[in-house]
Amino acid sequence: MCTFVSGPRDSGKTRHILEHLRRTVATSHTPEGTVAVLLAEAGRTRAETLSAAFPGLILRRLFLPCQCCPELARLPAALRATKDANPRLEQVFIxxxxxxxxxxxxxxxAVVGWPRNVVLCLSAAWAKARRLDMLLPFQSALIERADTIIEHENNPLAQQLLRADNSPTTAPFDLTLPR
Known part of the structure; x- marks a missing residue:
């Protein structure tokens, strides 16, 4: 099973994966080699955090030179290589x-076709835009494809945005273009 975990920056994607991995390790006698995480997000911190917390975790970085061209990350090849190198692989987080x-x-x-699940972690701004029905088209499409939606409200900025007045003048982003 593959679980795609997506969402905007600071929405709790890595936190969600860490929580799931902790539960897996607590209930499994042989977690090493059975769970992999593929990271297409920038930043060393995620990889270092995951490696330190779970030494037997299969961890791969997907090089994403352009967010508009994810096929350049070669996800199908990375998944096949991960599975071929680890025949006991049961769960993959991407x-x-x-x-x-x-x-x-x-x-x-289109290419891999394995069973999958989509977890979408919403930031406070996304959650507010969703409530106000002001999501951008790509956001709405991603919400429609999500199997699970999680709103993380653990940081002060998220709390402030979630409590803000919901009038149109306080929308989380301005859709007007400069002249």
Missing amino acids: EVPDIAAQRFLDEFD
């Missing part, structure tokens, strides 16, 4: 940026 998630999912469905 953390992808929100803007590239649709294309990653399209490529996965």
